[in-house]
Amino acid sequence: MTTLDTRPRSAAGTSPGADPLSVWPASTTERPHGGLLVGGVPLTEIAESHGTPVYVLDENEVRARCRAYRGAFPDAEIHYAAKAFLCRALARWVEEEGLGLDVCSAGELELAVSTGFPADRILLHGNAKSPQDLGTALRLGVGRIVIDTPAEIARIAAAVGTGGHQKVMVRVTPGISAGGHRKIRTGSDDQKFGLPLRDGHAQHAIARILDQPQLELTGIHCHLGSQITDAKPYLVAVRRLVGLMARVRDTHGVTLPELDLGGGHGIAYRPGEPALDLPALARRVRAELAESCAAAGLPVPRLVIEPGRAVSGPAGVAVYRVLAVKRTPGRTFVAVDGGMSDNPRPALYGVRYAPRLIGRHSPADSESVTVVGRHCEAGDILAEDVPLPADTHPGDLLAVPVAGAYHLSMASSYNLVGRPPVVAVRDGHARLLVRRETMEDLRARDIGM
Numbered sequence: 001m002t003t004l005d006t007r008p009r010s011a012a013g014t015s016p017g018a019d020p021l022s023v024w025p026a027s028t029t030e031r032p033h034g035g036l037l038v039g040g041v042p043l044t045e046i047a048e049s050h051g052t053p054v055y056v057l058d059e060n061e062v063r064a065r066c067r068a069y070r071g072a073f074p075d076a077e078i079h080y081a082a083k084a085f086l087c088r089a090l091a092r093w094v095e096e097e098g099l100g101l102d103v104c105s106a107g108e109l110e111l112a113v114s115t116g117f118p119a120d121r122i123l124l125h126g127n128a129k130s131p132q133d134l135g136t137a138l139r140l141g142v143g144r145i146v147i148d149t150p151a152e153i154a155r156i157a158a159a160v161g162t163g164g165h166q167k168v169m170v171r172v173t174p175g176i177s178a179g180g181h182r183k184i185r186t187g188s189d190d191q192k193f194g195l196p197l198r199d200g201h202a203q204h205a206i207a208r209i210l211d212q213p214q215l216e217l218t219g220i221h222c223h224l225g226s227q228i229t230d231a232k233p234y235l236v237a238v239r240r241l242v243g244l245m246a247r248v249r250d251t252h253g254v255t256l257p258e259l260d261l262g263g264g265h266g267i268a269y270r271p272g273e274p275a276l277d278l279p280a281l282a283r284r285v286r287a288e289l290a291e292s293c294a295a296a297g298l299p300v301p302r303l304v305i306e307p308g309r310a311v312s313g314p315a316g317v318a319v320y321r322v323l324a325v326k327r328t329p330g331r332t333f334v335a336v337d338g339g340m341s342d343n344p345r346p347a348l349y350g351v352r353y354a355p356r357l358i359g360r361h362s363p364a365d366s367e368s369v370t371v372v373g374r375h376c377e378a379g380d381i382l383a384e385d386v387p388l389p390a391d392t393h394p395g396d397l398l399a400v401p402v403a404g405a406y407h408l409s410m411a412s413s414y415n416l417v418g419r420p421p422v423v424a425v426r427d428g429h430a431r432l433l434v435r436r437e438t439m440e441d442l443r444a445r446d447i448g449m
């Protein structure tokens with residue numbers, strides 16, 4: 001639970017007693033006859049004005065989550081992980097709330113800087129940075145480049161040039177397996193990110209970086225994975241990385257001033273699911289850091305944290321219209337007008353959501369249905385075992401909470417459906433942030449004939 005979660009939750013797993021609104025933005029209110037307002041705006045009104053599918057982003061929820069991080073980690077640098085979702089307005093909100101950004105491409109970087117986001121508050125990541133990524137980072141004066149592979153050291157040093165200067169960090173895999181799914185665990189050794197601590201690769205890379213006069217190594221970075229709901233893996237990471245910092249001091253006489261623990265803070269997608277307790281994480285990480293540094297005789301480094309989904313995920317709601325209902329002997333399928341093109345997460349990681357009917361009150365009993373998308377894939381399933389009224393029919397609206405992270409940032413133009421718009425809500429007002437991708441947008445790229 002973060003400090004933002006004011007409503008009661010059960011300890012683990014979806015529980016029938018859990019408050020159904022516990023995973024919705026704090027501004028969410030229910031009206032009689034199925035009305036649901038987010039940021040003071042009825043979701044049905046947004047569906048009417050902007051069509052469906054449509055993504056709704058609660059600005060105050062994003063800002064409150066940024067503030068919760070700053071409150072929990074007052075001495076740390078908090079960088080929002082732009083890969084979770086980025087648009088120009090979101091970059092501005094995050095900047096106004098005093099956060100930095102973590103980006104992993106020239107595209108994310110350019111978009112952020114185009115809003116006036118200070119480049120020196122941006123970190124560039126990437127296991128395979130393209131020449132364009134590095135060139136853009138150096139041209140715009142990015143704060144730090146996080147080195148992920150040994151070959152990058154010479155590449156970055158050469159691009160910076162003799163007499164130039166660039167701050168860098170080094171991404172280490174501390175040999176910790178944590179995260180909600182095999183595909184989002186990045187702290188263990190045998191995967192594509194970072195330099196393993198265990199076999200000496202990280203130490204070797206650090207020695208080479210320290211040999212480059214134009215590179216200033218500010219610290220060590222690790223990102224253990226995503227959807228981590230327990231503080232313990234972070235504490236183990238702190239111990240191991242402080243151990244590495246002590247070895248760097250002993251071997252090279254260099255005291256590194258920064259320690260970046262990445263993101264990965266788990267959130268609940270369905271009522272009753274566990275979430276990482278942010279204040280407890282902050283308390284325990286700070287205590288562990290102080291203790292480990294005291295034991296190693298090191299000054300406490302400045303912490304850097306990179307939350308993505310915990311900032312934008314719970315602030316987003318996806319609204320779909322039902323296009324078809326199909327009953328088979330075993331199942332009822334409710335098909336909506338979006339799917340894996342705007343939300344590939346269920347197909348990628350088996351993530352489970354809790355959609356609900358909005359816009360009308362149904363007197364019908366509830367039945368357990370499978371909510372599917374409109375795409376030509378049998379695996380285009382948005383949510384399974386969803387209790388919906390048995391009279392759910394084409395034309396109804398379904399809303400899916402916790403849709404603000406890794407939906408639209410991973411969206412595709414599969415079946416040339418066009419990506420949905422993003423509408424911000426705040427204090428009873430709605431405004432379009434990103435327009436719907438049109439057939440004309442899609443056709444304009446296709447210049448072959």
Ligand SMILES: Cc1ncc(COP(=O)(O)O)c(C=O)c1O
Pocket residue numbers: 081083084102125223225226227262263264265306307308309310405
């Ligand atoms: C380096 C790095 N930092 C931060 C994040 C953000 O993770 P999350 O959105 O789970 O907080 C990611 C996600 O992939 C990442 O790779």
